[in-house]
Amino acid sequence: MISGKYWPAHPHPLPGESLSCWIVRTAHANGLKVQTFCDREFGKDFQIWNRDIDRNAPEWLLAIMSDKTGTPIKQVRNTTARLYEKRLFPKLHSASQLRWFMALKKKHRTHKGYAQQYCPLCLKEDDEPYFRLQWRLALYTFCTKHRILMADRCYHCGGEVEFHRLELGKANQVKVETLDCCWICNKPLSSAPIQNVNLYPKLVDQRWSNLLESIDRQLYPAGALRYQNITLLHQFCRLLSSGRYRPRLSKHICTSGHYSQPELKIDSVIFEQRDIIERHTLLQLAWWIMTNRNRIKTAIHRKAVRVNLLYRDLDPDTKRYVIGLLTH
Ligand SMILES: [Zn+2]
Ligand SMILES: [Zn+2]
Structure with a gap:
């Protein structure tokens, strides 16, 4: 362990930075490879990169990061999925799927699945590129x-983003110039082509943008963006991801909202495991129906969706809210 109250270099988390990215930057700032730093500071028995550290980090690890960098523990906790507890999902757990949080599929420190997204322009503009x-x-x-x-x-090269592997297995390399780099082909991630986003109608744009902005600012969304509504939005995403329930619902929404029918590579897979294009497409349809409760009522009336599917698996409070929404 490096002695002293603080590590010689102890960067604080950048705005919105994830724990995994912060650990990688801290290791490199101290002139160490990520694996060497983690073995020394967190112990060889605890292999950080065999798990999803941004989702379920043990309290002792958060305490070390807080103590050795002089960062308040609350700020440290906010670099993990704990930040979204009671905002986007009811409770943080380690079992199976967590609502809205994309799962890394782990295999010997390699992530499978495309669960780490990035904005090419944010990475390009950052003084020190980092992952939120x-x-x-x-x-x-x-x-x-x-x-x-x-x-x-x-x-x-189509490879998944794994910024903790940039110097792994490269004997002579400790330092990495930038995290804006593909660990497989070394090309800048930020050199991906830009795809502009146009959302319609306007209310879909407003609600969706407002939600993402409040997530950026780490606020609790309220009003139309309250927890229960975001939960119901997720129920629609779930149904639209299901080969069984999608056809009628998607046909109804696309006809009424003048969208083209989504073309999906895999018929039935959970929403969080779909790629960026499919999630974006399905979310547009889900937001469209969510921006006016009469649209939900009409969809039920026309048998595009069964009402019990909308509150299936929800906690009692949210279930009551949904029933209230559709009966008043
Ligand atoms: Zn950006
Ligand atoms: Zn690549």
Whole structure:
């Protein structure tokens, strides 16, 4: 362990930075490889990169990061999915799927699945390119600052984003120049082509942008963006991701809202595991129906969706809210 109250270099988390990115930057700032730093400071028995540290980091690890960098523990906790507890999902847990939070599929320190998104322009403009926690969210499909679609892989080689592997297995390399780099082909991630986002109708644009902006600012969304409504939005995303329930619902929404029918590569897979284009497309349909409760009532009336599917698996409070929404 490096002695002293603080590590010689102890950068603080940048705005919205994820824990994993902050650890990588701290290791490099101290002139160490990520693996060497983690073995020394967190112990060889605890392999950070075999788990999803941004989702479920143990309290002792957060305490070390707080003590050795002089960062308040609350700020440290906000670099992990704890930040979204009671905002986007009811409770943080380690079992199976967490609502809206994209899962890394782990295999010997390699992530499979495209669960780390990025905005090419944010990375390009950062003085020190870094990865934000909110970029792990399935509903975060565009950057509100640049109004462009997020990217979920390297444009050049199709590889997943794994900024902790940039110097792994390279004997002579400790330092990395920038995290804006693909660990497989070394090309800048920020060189991905830009795809502008145009959302319609206007209310869909407003609600969706407002939600992403409040997530950026780490606020509790309220009013139309209250927790229960975001939960119901997720129920629609779930149904639209299901090969069984999508056809009628999607046909109804696309006809009424003048959208073209989504073309999906895989018929049935959970929303959080779909790629950026599919999530963005399905979210537009879900937001369209969510921006006016009469649209939901009409969809039920026309048998495009069964009402019990809308509150299936919800906690009692949210279930009551949904029933109230549809009966008044
Ligand atoms: Zn951006
Ligand atoms: Zn690449």
